[in-house]
Amino acid sequence: MVVVMRAGATQDEIDAVKETIESNSLSVLLMPGSVMAIGIPSAIPTDLRDPLQQQLEIMPGVSKVTQVSRAFKLASREFHPESTVFSVGDATFGGNELAMIAGPCSIEGYDQLKETAEVVKGLGANVLRGGAFKPRTSPYAFQGLADEGLRIMKTVGKEVGIATISEVMSPDMVGLLAEHVDILQIGARSMQNFPLLIEAGKSKHPVMLKRGPSATIDEFLLAAEYLLTHGNERVILCERGVHPLDRTYTRNTLDLSAVPVLKEVSHLPVIVDPSHGVGVAKWVPAMACAAIAAGADGLMVEVHPDPRKAKSDAAQTLSPEAFAAMVEAVSKFAGVSGRSLPAPRVRA
Numbered sequence: 001m002v003v004v005m006r007a008g009a010t011q012d013e014i015d016a017v018k019e020t021i022e023s024n025s026l027s028v029l030l031m032p033g034s035v036m037a038i039g040i041p042s043a044i045p046t047d048l049r050d051p052l053q054q055q056l057e058i059m060p061g062v063s064k065v066t067q068v069s070r071a072f073k074l075a076s077r078e079f080h081p082e083s084t085v086f087s088v089g090d091a092t093f094g095g096n097e098l099a100m101i102a103g104p105c106s107i108e109g110y111d112q113l114k115e116t117a118e119v120v121k122g123l124g125a126n127v128l129r130g131g132a133f134k135p136r137t138s139p140y141a142f143q144g145l146a147d148e149g150l151r152i153m154k155t156v157g158k159e160v161g162i163a164t165i166s167e168v169m170s171p172d173m174v175g176l177l178a179e180h181v182d183i184l185q186i187g188a189r190s191m192q193n194f195p196l197l198i199e200a201g202k203s204k205h206p207v208m209l210k211r212g213p214s215a216t217i218d219e220f221l222l223a224a225e226y227l228l229t230h231g232n233e234r235v236i237l238c239e240r241g242v243h244p245l246d247r248t249y250t251r252n253t254l255d256l257s258a259v260p261v262l263k264e265v266s267h268l269p270v271i272v273d274p275s276h277g278v279g280v281a282k283w284v285p286a287m288a289c290a291a292i293a294a295g296a297d298g299l300m301v302e303v304h305p306d307p308r309k310a311k312s313d314a315a316q317t318l319s320p321e322a323f324a325a326m327v328e329a330v331s332k333f334a335g336v337s338g339r340s341l342p343a344p345r346v347r348a
């Protein structure tokens with residue numbers, strides 16, 4: 001249940017609502033915004049629901065009271081009607097300006113990451129991606145530079161002046177990642193690693209949660225709910241393709257229908273990763289444009305100075321030239337959708 005206060009409701013009116021809820025042995029969650037919303041995250045006994053709603057509806061300062069029907073509560077728009085908007089460095093998630101995350105699949109060394117960071121920042125990217133701990137299907141595949149990769153990411157992020165994101169695969173590594181990068185990435189394979197979700201939730205560090213390849217939208221949002229219930233409000237959802245019906249042409253099936261659905265049922269920012277979504281570089285730009293047309297709040301795209309030499313995901317990685325052309329195409333769709341792309345920033 002969520003109680004939305006009128007604009008200008010007084011502190012006494014807010015306190016009275018809070019006390020009424022708490023007198024029924026229920027906890028409250030205050031959500032300040034343009035108007036104050038007061039949530040009751042836990043389940044309310046069935047026989048108490050309607051009488052409590054009626055009691056709250058007639059209290060001074062109350063605008064409306066809504067019961068949350070979804071399995072996920074804190075992630076739902078019923079509970080939190082306003083879109084969540086927050087900034088990390090120069091990037092805004094959920095706002096009018098799109099977030100543009102770009103960089104290599106894996107951090108391969110200082111020179112590779114620095115060159116990529118400069119190029120993508122110069123083309124408008126405002127977050128640098130790069131994996132240091134890689135979840136690879138085969139144990140024989142390149143596993144990432146681990147701690148050294150994280151140190152490189154931190155150095156390059158600072159030198160180039162760009163926010164950073166990298167994947168965290170286990171709960172014990174949340175602290176280490178949080179020390180080195182601005183956003184924790186929880187990968188598709190880890191979407192239901194509940195101890196990891198709990199630890200990342202407690203860390204309060206911004207988190208981008210990727211949808212599991214076989215996860216339903218409700219499962220995806222319930223995973224986000226773990227982050228939210230453990231106190232993390234800076235959560236970004238990322239659609240990256242679901243298990244495909246046909247792998248002949250694409251690696252995954254990018255479920256762009258998830259974008260308007262997620263935007264309607266949840267208040268959290270939604271990012272699309274067309275690189276893992278299709279798995280083929282030449283089709284990434286079309287899906288990036290489609291994602292923005294569908295209402296996504298930003299993109300995550302793999303870019304490498306020389307994609308043929310990329311140690312992971314070479315086939316889906318864009319060259320700097322291809323990324324530039326993609327940004328140009330995406331900007332047209334952004335304009336039509338009333339959104340804007342971040343302006344390229346050159347370090348002063």
Ligand code: PEP
Pocket residue numbers: 105131135167186187188189210240276
């Ligand atoms: C990644 O973005 O580095 C990655 C491994 O993607 P996913 O978890 O979506 O497979």
Ligand code: MN
Pocket residue numbers: 105106276302312313
């Ligand atoms: Mn990759």
